[in-house]
Amino acid sequence: MTTSLTINGTRHQVDLPDDVPLLWVLRDEIGLTGTKFGCGVAACGACTVQIDGEAVRSCQVTLSDVWGDVTTIEGLGTPDAMATIQQAWVDHQVAQCGYCQSGQIMQAAALLAENPDPTDTEIDDAMQGNLCRCGTYTRIRAAIRAASAKMKEA
Template identity: 65%
Template sequence: MIQLYVNGNQYSVDIDPGTPLLWVLRDTIGLTGTKYGCGIAACGACTVHVDGEPARACVTPVSSVAGKHITTIEGLSKDGGHPLQHAWIVEEVPQCGFCQSGQIMTAAALLARNPRPTDTDIDDAMSGIICRCGTYQRIRRAIRRAAQSKVKEE
């Protein structure tokens, strides 16, 4: 049995310890907001937070996150209220939307450690997440917007 904390809930899962966290989230716990896009940590669609740090769930063995706190897109905020989620709506970022969980989770980790990222900081942090619809320009705008709104709040 492996103990997991996902979005503040505790789970005990009886599973092959080598199973990637992604499939425990999607198939065992039933949280499908985290996506499978490549399976080799190349596209970032599966990005979640493990103890606040962004991690690629598709290559993270579930045994390695036992006892750690995992946050998925479903747990990023209550009712979609994270400044990034708001900015994503205002800037009309998503097209197909499939990569956007990974984009938002990566951006959230960026803003958590760097509340006022430069354009270079944004490109550096976000270039691991592929969007085939080409929403990158709007993602940049949305991150800037969210960063500004956070700074205003403070």
């Protein structure tokens, strides 16, 4: 079945079954490999993207369930023009292995869009479903706080 999707502001047509997970549409059909496969059961957050600004696990959202515009890590910013949250990630040296980071950043960006001044508890609650095997949780929280402060300056 042919489905039309808007991903990072660009319209795409895909001819795939309705039950294909969005993750595989993004990676295999569109070629956006920044979104990672982690567990396949929405337990780790590595595949987090946004649909109309809401953080979702793309491994569990099927093609037929996509209800709006999709934003991936590639649509958030670029190496030459990083989003505030991405720059905070760099400034706080959050990434170690880096595998979970695109999902972490997409979850954090959704949090800051909804709550521009979160407390540490609100950060921890919002980020609890995004796992980091390297254990950079304190740096993740610091980067989110720094991005929040920077966004208030603008």
